[in-house]
Amino acid sequence: MGVYVARIARRFPRATAMVCLLLAAFVAWRAFRAWVGVPALGPTAGYSTPVYDRTGLRLRDLPSRTGTRGQAVPLSQVSPRFLLSIQVSEDRHFRAHDGVDRGALLRALGQNLLHRRRVSGASTLTQQLVKNLDGATQRRTIGQKLWEMAAAQNLEAAHSKDEILESYVNHLGFGHGLVGIDAAARGYFGVPPASLSWGEAAFLAVLPRAPSRLDPYRHPERVRSRQRVLLRQLHAEGLLGPAELEAALGEPLTIHPLSAPPRRGRFVAAALHARPGPKAASSTVHLTLDASLQADAQAELAEMLLVLRPSHASGVAAVVVDNATSEVLAWASASEAEASHVDLVLARHSPGSLLKPFVYGLAFQQGLSADALLVDAPMAIGGRDGTYAPQNFDGTSRGLVPARSALAESLNLPVLRLAQELTLGRVAWFLERVGLPPMTPSREGLPLVLGSASVSLAELAVAYGTLARGGIYAPLRFEVQAPRSWERRMSSRAAAQVTSVLADARLRLPLLHGALDVPFSVALKTGTSAGFHDAWAVLYTPQRTVAVWVGNPSGAPMAPGSTGGRLAVPIA
Structure with missing residues (x-):
C-alpha cells in the first residue's frame, strides 16, 4: 500500500502536494474550531427587567444599565412573516449552509477584489449572531473574520436552525435602544411580535442592517424604500402572493411616537433598595403591589389635591400594607410640585402625636x-x-x-410625665424596636414624645403594623419572593390594650368631627405637627394598615386648623 502511494506521489507530484495541503488545512481548521469553542446562546446584557404586580400583571419594563429595552420571546411567539422577512433580508440560504455561505463568500471576495475595496459582505445570519453574542461591533481583520466563521460553524453543529434563529431575532438591535423583535414590535407598532402584518414585518426586518441610517423617525422614506424592495424579493421567492404583495405595499403604517424608557419608579426603587443583597434588578421583579388598588389610590390622591388647596396643602401620600404578610399593597403620592422627585412615602416629617401609643405600649408592657x-x-x-x-x-x-x-384624647401632659417615669432612653429604644428610626433623646429631649423627631410614612406603617399583629414586628416586604422576618417586640397584652383604646369609637368620636364612619371595628390614631406643617392618620385592622400624610413637600405650614382628623382621616 505504501509503495503504491509512493508511486502515485512520484507520478503526480503537484496533485499530491495539493491533497496534502488540503488535508493540512482541514486538520488545522478543525483544530482552530476546537480552540474557538461554541458561543453560549445566553441572554443579552441589553435586556430590560419586566416588572409584575402580585397578580402577575406586567406593569412596565425597566431599561438595562445601558439604557436598552427588550425581552426574549420564543420563536412560537414571533410572526412567521417576520421570520421569513429577516431571512430573505439577511441570509437567503440560512436553512442550507453550515454557518458559512461559501458561495456568498466567493462572490463577495470577487467583488471586493474587482473594486479594490469592500463593496459587499458574506456574513451569514449565524455569523451575525456570533457578533451579537460576543458584543462586538464590526469585525474587519482577517483573523477576526476567521474566528467568526469558526464560531458560526460550531454554533450550527451544536444547535438547531430554529434555536439559532430564535436567539438571533432576540439579539437584534432595531435602534432607539430596542433590542429584540419583541421590543421592536411593541415599541414601533404597539403590537406583540406574533401580530405583525407583512408590511410591519418587512419594515422591521430592514432596520437591523443600519439602525442609524434607517431611523424610522428621521428617515421614514428610506425605510419604506427598503421595505418595498424586500416585499418584492419575498414575492419573487414565492413567499408572498400577488394580492398579499399589493396589500403590503399599500398598507399604511403608523409608527408609535418615540417614548423615553420608563423610569424605575419610586416603589420599584424602594423595593430594590430593600433587598438584602445586590441592589441591581434581577431578570424579573414580582412586586407585592396590587395594581388595581394602586391605581385607585393614586387617582384618589390626585383628586384630593384640589380638595386640599384651601388648606394650603400641596402634597399627599398613602401606603397600604397587608398585615398578615407585611406586603405593601399600595404606595402612592401626589404633589402639585411636579418637578419634585422626592418620594413622599419615604420623606421624613414630624409625626405629631403618632408616637404616643408606643409610649403607652411600653408602660402597659411594664x-x-x-x-x-x-x-x-x-x-x-x-x-x-x-x-x-x-x-x-x-x-x-x-x-x-x-x-x-389620656391616650384616646391624645393628651400631651400625661404622656410626657409617663415618658419621664419610663426614661427617655428606654422610650427611644422601644420606638426603634417597633419599627421607627433611631432617635437621640439627648438631642431631642422630652419633646421627642410629641413629635420633635422625624419619621416617614413607611416607618409609621411598620410600627403600627406591629400593633396590628399583636406586638410582632415585620419589616415591609416589597417583592413577593422577599424573605420574611418576624419577631415579637411587644407583649401581646400591651399591643391589645393599645389597640382596644385606639379602636374605641366612642372615645375618639369628639376628635374626628364625624370624618370616620365605617361599619367595622378599626383602630385609628391621628397626628398633627406643631405649626400645622403635617397632618397624619394611621388606621389598622388585623388585615390591613393604612397610613396617610398631608402637607407640603417644601415643609411650609398649612392653614391653621389643618389637623390629621380634618385632612388625613377622610383620605384614609
Whole structure:
C-alpha cells in the first residue's frame, strides 16, 4: 500500500502536494474550531427587567444599565412573516449552509477584489449572531473574520436552525435602544411580535442592517424604500402572493411616537433598595403591589389635591400594607410640585402625636393598667434652652384622667410625665424596636414624645403594623419572593390594650368631627405637627394598615386648623 502511494506521489507530484495541503488545512481548521469553542446562546446584557404586580400583571419594563429595552420571546411567539422577512433580508440560504455561505463568500471576495475595496459582505445570519453574542461591533481583520466563521460553524453543529434563529431575532438591535423583535414590535407598532402584518414585518426586518441610517423617525422614506424592495424579493421567492404583495405595499403604517424608557419608579426603587443583597434588578421583579388598588389610590390622591388647596396643602401620600404578610399593597403620592422627585412615602416629617401609643405600649408592657389614673396638669421642665412648658392641644388640663382616656384624647401632659417615669432612653429604644428610626433623646429631649423627631410614612406603617399583629414586628416586604422576618417586640397584652383604646369609637368620636364612619371595628390614631406643617392618620385592622400624610413637600405650614382628623382621616 505504501509503495503504491509512493508511486502515485512520484507520478503526480503537484496533485499530491495539493491533497496534502488540503488535508493540512482541514486538520488545522478543525483544530482552530476546537480552540474557538461554541458561543453560549445566553441572554443579552441589553435586556430590560419586566416588572409584575402580585397578580402577575406586567406593569412596565425597566431599561438595562445601558439604557436598552427588550425581552426574549420564543420563536412560537414571533410572526412567521417576520421570520421569513429577516431571512430573505439577511441570509437567503440560512436553512442550507453550515454557518458559512461559501458561495456568498466567493462572490463577495470577487467583488471586493474587482473594486479594490469592500463593496459587499458574506456574513451569514449565524455569523451575525456570533457578533451579537460576543458584543462586538464590526469585525474587519482577517483573523477576526476567521474566528467568526469558526464560531458560526460550531454554533450550527451544536444547535438547531430554529434555536439559532430564535436567539438571533432576540439579539437584534432595531435602534432607539430596542433590542429584540419583541421590543421592536411593541415599541414601533404597539403590537406583540406574533401580530405583525407583512408590511410591519418587512419594515422591521430592514432596520437591523443600519439602525442609524434607517431611523424610522428621521428617515421614514428610506425605510419604506427598503421595505418595498424586500416585499418584492419575498414575492419573487414565492413567499408572498400577488394580492398579499399589493396589500403590503399599500398598507399604511403608523409608527408609535418615540417614548423615553420608563423610569424605575419610586416603589420599584424602594423595593430594590430593600433587598438584602445586590441592589441591581434581577431578570424579573414580582412586586407585592396590587395594581388595581394602586391605581385607585393614586387617582384618589390626585383628586384630593384640589380638595386640599384651601388648606394650603400641596402634597399627599398613602401606603397600604397587608398585615398578615407585611406586603405593601399600595404606595402612592401626589404633589402639585411636579418637578419634585422626592418620594413622599419615604420623606421624613414630624409625626405629631403618632408616637404616643408606643409610649403607652411600653408602660402597659411594664404593668400600667389602662384604667390607671394619670396626672393631666401643667408642668415646666428646665433645659439648656430655657424652661419647657408644654400644654395640651386645646390648652386645658383635666387633673386626673384614666390612661385609656389620656391616650384616646391624645393628651400631651400625661404622656410626657409617663415618658419621664419610663426614661427617655428606654422610650427611644422601644420606638426603634417597633419599627421607627433611631432617635437621640439627648438631642431631642422630652419633646421627642410629641413629635420633635422625624419619621416617614413607611416607618409609621411598620410600627403600627406591629400593633396590628399583636406586638410582632415585620419589616415591609416589597417583592413577593422577599424573605420574611418576624419577631415579637411587644407583649401581646400591651399591643391589645393599645389597640382596644385606639379602636374605641366612642372615645375618639369628639376628635374626628364625624370624618370616620365605617361599619367595622378599626383602630385609628391621628397626628398633627406643631405649626400645622403635617397632618397624619394611621388606621389598622388585623388585615390591613393604612397610613396617610398631608402637607407640603417644601415643609411650609398649612392653614391653621389643618389637623390629621380634618385632612388625613377622610383620605384614609
